[in-house]
Amino acid sequence: MGIRLDEKLEPIYREVLSRNPGESEFHQAVHEVLETLGPVLVKHPEFADRKLIQRICEPERQIIFRVPWRDDKGEIHINRAFRVEFNSALGPYKGGMRFHPSVYLGIIKFLGFEQIFKNALTGLPIGGGKGGSDFDPKGKSNEEIERFCQSLMLELYRHLGEHTDVPAGDIGVGAREIGYLFGQYKRITNRYESGVFTGKGLAWGGSRARTEATGYGTVFFMREMLKMRKNGGIEGKRVVVSGAGNVAIYAIEKAHELGAKVIACSDSGGFVVDEQGINLETLKQIKEVERRRISAYADIHKHARYIEGSSIWTVPCDIALPCATQNELTGKDASILIKNGCIAVAEGANMPTTPEGAQLFQEAGVAFGPGKAANAGGVSTSALEMQQNASRDSWSFEYTEKRLEEIMVDIHRTCYETAAEFGAEGNYILGANIAGFIRVAKAMDAMGLI
Incomplete structure (x- = not known):
């Protein structure tokens, strides 16, 4: 599974496997973090001595x-x-x-x-x-x-x-x-106690921009990744987005606002291709109001094509945004995207790319934004909703979106700088894992053995 682990981390992973049998998705998530932490133990040997990694891998x-x-x-x-x-x-x-x-x-x-x-x-x-x-x-x-x-x-x-x-x-x-x-x-x-749930309706404590936040945040992160490249900029890029739910719809919306053209999206039945650019009004009506299948899009827009039961990643694009579910983008899919000239991938869903796919993107020099960084806009805006509830306040859509954008820019900067600090500039997987881990590990260490 993925990259070979550091010799100090291999026994920790084996222990996770033995303590949590049959939980393949959990095993995958743990391995993808552990395989990046070798350099951290060199710089912070106290983390190993205090068994902080083992404690983080065990739920409270x-x-x-x-x-x-x-x-x-x-x-x-x-x-x-x-x-x-x-x-x-x-x-x-x-x-x-x-x-x-x-x-x-x-x-x-x-x-x-x-x-x-x-x-x-x-x-x-x-x-x-x-x-x-x-x-x-x-x-x-x-x-x-x-x-x-x-x-x-x-x-x-x-x-x-x-x-x-x-x-x-x-x-x-x-x-x-x-x-x-x-x-x-x-x-x-x-x-x-309105702060006990987030994602509430606007009339009873919800946050403006929460609905849009995960999709918007994914595109903000993508934009920041592209700025770091010679062919930087999202304007004019052809984009493929998997899914047609909340995250996908608002990733499409923000990508269009920033000047890109989203040409394909999908649901569990198949995908639709519209070379003129996905019509967001139609998509929202079909999926959010009528709750119909994506195939209805091609019935309304006759120039669009609907392809049933195939992979959306066969559609040539500059940017891929997997926004559906875990392990939807395989090594085979990654190879096709690379061959077709894809330059950047940002995960709107949680762990939608298999380890093989992520490794191929890294080796090919494709900018790859892992979900724990790229789709953090949703939980960021949930935390902003908690702030508003705690202060009995209500913020405008514009103010909330501005805060969201600032957070996503900061997350990108943190991941980029952390990767560079540990000798892997441009490796957002390593940067995200190490930056997140160090923040949590230092807090745990400060609180004693609990």
């Missing part, structure tokens, strides 16, 4: 519980839910809730582990956590989703708090689900 708390609920026909269903409170060295646990049939403990631990370093990179006082359930909201009525969310919160509420653990949305959890979850939390606790 793992919560698993059942969620019983009734559907509209009165039939009882039992789902399983999780909350992994991974690391609170920098602040309260912060991370989304995912509702999807693929969810199991290994997925949540991989996401929570990534969240530790992503949150550290923002420079904001938030720790790392993640949660979710194998409940599938697709095809369910609003009433069924409400009953499920309320049942889940009857258990989860006791583990949450604005100074303890602050969930948000993720795949399958949008403003509707956050509303049901927060409403039940408020009812149980008899407190209007």
Whole structure:
């Protein structure tokens, strides 16, 4: 899996494998961090002596519980839910809730582990956590989703708090689900503790620009990477974006605003190519309002092509933005993108590129922005939402977006400078991992053996 580990780190990884059997996504996430930490142990041998890496790889708390609920026909269903409170060295646990049939403990631990370093990179006082359930909201009525969310919160509420653990949305959890979850939390606790959830509606404590933040932030990070190259600049570049959900839609929107042309996007059924540039108004209507398949885009815009069941990464482009799900961009896909002249990749999703794909991009000199850095705009704006809630304040869209852009520029600078400091200029994977790790490790070391 990926690069060979430093001899001091190999036994740590073997221990992770033995303690967490069958959790392949978590194993992958840990390996991708460990393979970059060899130089850190040379500069900071005290981290090894204090077993800080082993402590970071072990969650502070793992919560698993059942969620019983009734559907509209009165039939009882039992789902399983999780909350992994991974690391609170920098602040309260912060991370989304995912509702999807693929969810199991290994997925949540991989996401929570990534969240530790992503949150550290923002420079904001938030720790790392993640949660979710194998409940599938697709095809369910609003009433069924409400009953499920309320049942889940009857258990989860006791583990949450604005100074303890602050969930948000993720795949399958949008403003509707956050509303049901927060409403039940408020009812149980008899407190209007608006800072305990982020991604809320604007009328009840939400942050302007939160919906757009992950997609916008990914493109801001991409822009900063391109500035560091001779062929710098995002203007006029052909862009391919995987996915057609929240992250993808707003990555497309910001890419267009900055002068690029997004020519393709996808969903789980296939992808659409529009050489004139994806029409954002149509895409939003299909996916956000009507909740239809991406194939409907080609029915409306006859000049566009819909390709079913194939890889979107066969479409020639300058920039690739994987914004769908983990391990969607393989080594084979990376080879095709490189051959077709792709110069930069920024991950809008969490770990969407396989280790082989990431290694090929690095070897080919393609600028590669890993998810823990490139898609940190979402959690950054969630932390800004927490600030507004704590101060009983409300900020304009323009002010919030400006703060988001400043944070993303700072994350890029931190990753770039850290990589250069450790002799790997331009290696954003190494820069992001080391910068995030050092911030968390120093805080943990200062607090003693806890």
